[in-house]
Amino acid sequence: MRVLAIDTALGACSAGVFEAGDNEPLARETIPMERGHAEALLPLIDRLVSHVDGGFESLDRVAVTVGPGSYTGLRVGISAARGIGLAAGIPVVGVATLSAFLAPLMAGDSRGLFTSAIDAKHGHIYIQAIAFGGKVIIAPSLMSYRDAIRVLGSGPLLIAGTAAALLAAEARAQGVEAHVIEDSPAPDIAWVARLGAIADPANALPKPLYLREPDAKPQDGARIARR
Amino acid sequence: MRILGIETTCDETAASVVSTGFDGRGEILSNEVLSQIAEHARYGGVVPEIAARAHVEVIDRLIARALKNADCTIKDLDGIAVAAGPGLIGGVLVGLTTAKAISLVTRKPLMAVNHLEAHALTARLTDGIGFPYLLLLASGGHTQLVAVRGVGDYVRIGTTIDDAIGEAFDKVAKLLGLPYPGGPYVEIEARKGNPERFALPRPMMGRAEPNFSLSGLKTALRLEAEKIAPLTPSDVADLCASFQAAVVDMVVDRARVGLRAFRDIAGDPKAIVVAGGVAANQALRDALQRFAVETGLRMVAPPLALCGDNGAMIAWAGLERLRLGLVDDISAPARARWPLDSTRDEAGAKA
Numbered sequence: 006m007r008v009l010a011i012d013t014a015l016g017a018c019s020a021g022v023f024e025a026g027d028n029e030p031l032a033r034e035t036i037p038m039e040r041g042h043a044e045a046l047l048p049l050i051d052r053l054v055s056h057v058d059g060g061f062e063s064l065d066r067v068a069v070t071v072g073p074g075s076y077t078g079l080r081v082g083i084s085a086a087r088g089i090g091l092a093a094g095i096p097v098v099g100v101a102t103l104s105a106f107l108a109p110l111m112a113g114d115s116r117g118l119f120t121s122a123i124d125a126k127h128g129h130i131y132i133q134a135i136a137f138g139g140k141v142i143i144a145p146s147l148m149s150y151r152d153a154i155r156v157l158g159s160g161p162l163l164i165a166g167t168a169a170a171l172l173a174a175e176a177r178a179q180g181v182e183a184h185v186i187e188d189s190p191a192p193d194i195a196w197v198a199r200l201g202a203i204a205d206p207a208n209a210l211p212k213p214l215y216l217r218e219p220d221a222k223p224q225d226g227a228r229i230a231r232r
Numbered sequence: 233m234r235i236l237g238i239e240t241t242c243d244e245t246a247a248s249v250v251s252t253g254f255d256g257r258g259e260i261l262s263n264e265v266l267s268q269i270a271e272h273a274r275y276g277g278v279v280p281e282i283a284a285r286a287h288v289e290v291i292d293r294l295i296a297r298a299l300k301n302a303d304c305t306i307k308d309l310d311g312i313a314v315a316a317g318p319g320l321i322g323g324v325l326v327g328l329t330t331a332k333a334i335s336l337v338t339r340k341p342l343m344a345v346n347h348l349e350a351h352a353l354t355a356r357l358t359d360g361i362g363f364p365y366l367l368l369l370a371s372g373g374h375t376q377l378v379a380v381r382g383v384g385d386y387v388r389i390g391t392t393i394d395d396a397i398g399e400a401f402d403k404v405a406k407l408l409g410l411p412y413p414g415g416p417y418v419e420i421e422a423r424k425g426n427p428e429r430f431a432l433p434r435p436m437m438g439r440a441e442p443n444f445s446l447s448g449l450k451t452a453l454r455l456e457a458e459k460i461a462p463l464t465p466s467d468v469a470d471l472c473a474s475f476q477a478a479v480v481d482m483v484v485d486r487a488r489v490g491l492r493a494f495r496d497i498a499g500d501p502k503a504i505v506v507a508g509g510v511a512a513n514q515a516l517r518d519a520l521q522r523f524a525v526e527t528g529l530r531m532v533a534p535p536l537a538l539c540g541d542n543g544a545m546i547a548w549a550g551l552e553r554l555r556l557g558l559v560d561d562i563s564a565p566a567r568a569r570w571p572l573d574s575t576r577d578e579a580g581a582k583a
Contacts, residue, residue, distance in 0.1 A: 043325050047332045047562040061337045076281065077322060080288045084326045087292035088333025092306055213288060219281035225275045230408050230462040231499070 006065045009200035013042035013082035015073030016190025023198035032056045043081045068201020071099035072214040073131035086096040095184035096206035103133040117161040122168040130168045147216045150175040233310045237547025240287045240317025240327030243268040243278045247295045248543030249302035258357035261302035263544045273412045284322030304423035313550020316344035317567030324566040332562045343550035344564035348572045350549040351507040355532040357548040364498040371508030372398035377490035379498040383552045386572045389493045390442030398510045400446035418472045425473030430456045432478040480519045503530040510538040
């Protein structure tokens with residue numbers, strides 16, 4: 006199965022074309038960036054796919070990170086993925102950024118509490134944690150650092166994600182053993198592709214996973230009294 | 233020629249397929265609009281983040297539906313047009329990115345259309361009128377008099393110095409406790425009311441520059457309302473009628489001044505055209521029709537379904553641009569602000 010993987014949810018604009026089971030990508034490119042994903046993504050995909058024999062017609066599916074992450078960034082990636090899926094007539098699957106950080110930890114040799122943590126600003130993180138053996142300790146959630154450490158318990162924590170270093174520091178400050186395995190600004194696009202290849206398109210919908218309600222308050226307004 | 237049009241600049245997600253008939257006029261093959269009114273109602277206005285979230289949920293399915301209802305596939309298209317602004321940037325990015333992706337995969341031309349230009353050219357889609365014409369563009373976000381001299385050739389004659397007309401209608405509705413979005417409800421109330429009960433000001437009347445101002449009128453209405461509060465249903469109707477009458481008087485006066493300015497810039501107009509959501513207001517249409525008769529001009533107002541934001545006008549503007557070879561590529565920027573008469577190479581917004 007040939008997968009086009011796209012990630013614009015965090016600190017990179019990243020895409021790759023992978024043949025499931027192969028170790029080497031057919032093409033991949035990652036540009037670190039905090040802003041500007043919207044301008045960079047389609048030209049990047051254009052460059053990649055032009056290096057792949059068969060072009061868009063050879064793709065079997067599109068995998069895209071759905072967050073949590075930058076609202077605008079993940080909407081850019083999802084819009085592009087859905088547009089490509091529609092035009093090429095292929096399924097589009099969503100991959101959570103938290104899962105894309107967790108998967109390589111769980112595939113590694115180390116034992117501990119596998120934790121992915123993404124900076125959510127204002128003293129909070131998006132977090133997911135799975136124990137060795139597969140038990141879910143924290144389902145994808147928005148939490149303060151302090152609450153996260155409380156729920157994670159005694160460790161040792163194996164942490165990946167953009168907030169890995171900060172979470173590890175907070176853990177150690179509270180006497181919990183913690184190791185930063187990976188703290189790159191965005192997930193490895195190869196893992197997005199791997200998870201996308203095995204995802205079921207009926208369940209892994211390319212819908213944003215915000216984990217936070219929009220910041221808006223209902224108004225009563227300065228309405229004038231009516232009889 | 234068949235063009236897909238995509239619109240996501242505010243609170244409607246819209247997609248449409250438009251083709252050209254034998255006489256060069258447009259033929260709307262499908263026109264799908266999903267309004268987000270219910271999602272914004274409790275906030276009393278459009279919340280940008282809620283709008284962007286709603287667009288991305290439905291955009292691809294809505295395009296698929298527009299294609300299906302036009303009885304065609306993506307392969308049958310000659311180009312993809314999308315509103316690249318002006319508007320709420322989060323929503324614009326959803327539509328623009330989707331359109332770019334479709335253009336990239338299919339290698340079909342992309343037209344990054346100015347939303348205001350699409351409103352401006354709608355009268356050519358529906359009535360096939362020639363250039364030049366005087367356009368009154370009035371919606372919740374825009375109030376402008378424009379000399380439309382050709383595709384891509386617009387001169388703004390006047391604009392509002394504060395609120396847009398549609399915005400003022402919505403604010404009045406909110407003040408009087410009418411449902412959201414308030415413009416149409418103000419019009420319904422106005423029909424039952426006495427427009428002469430409250431002597432509201434006609435801002436800008438008689439001024440030589442064809443600009444608009446709404447905020448003083450809105451304040452005057454609030455003061456009148458506060459004086460007689462609590463309001464009975466007939467008070468509300470009279471307030472709405474008096475407000476609408478003041479707006480209509482101002483618009484006709486501004487159009488008269490604008491027409492003089494038009495003749496200096498573009499010669500004799502072929503028509504007076506009204507477009508945008510406020511063009512759905514019947515009192516305004518009637519008054520402009522009388523003004524047009526008085527000046528010997530034809531008045532063109534789009535059918536109600538094409539007054540508000542829609543994909544057909546985007547598709548048509550894209551079609552007009554493609555006919556002239558005015559195409560864009562996948563580097564086209566999304567623009568929160570994009571004046572109609574500006575050059576196209578201003579810096580775009582960053583995501």
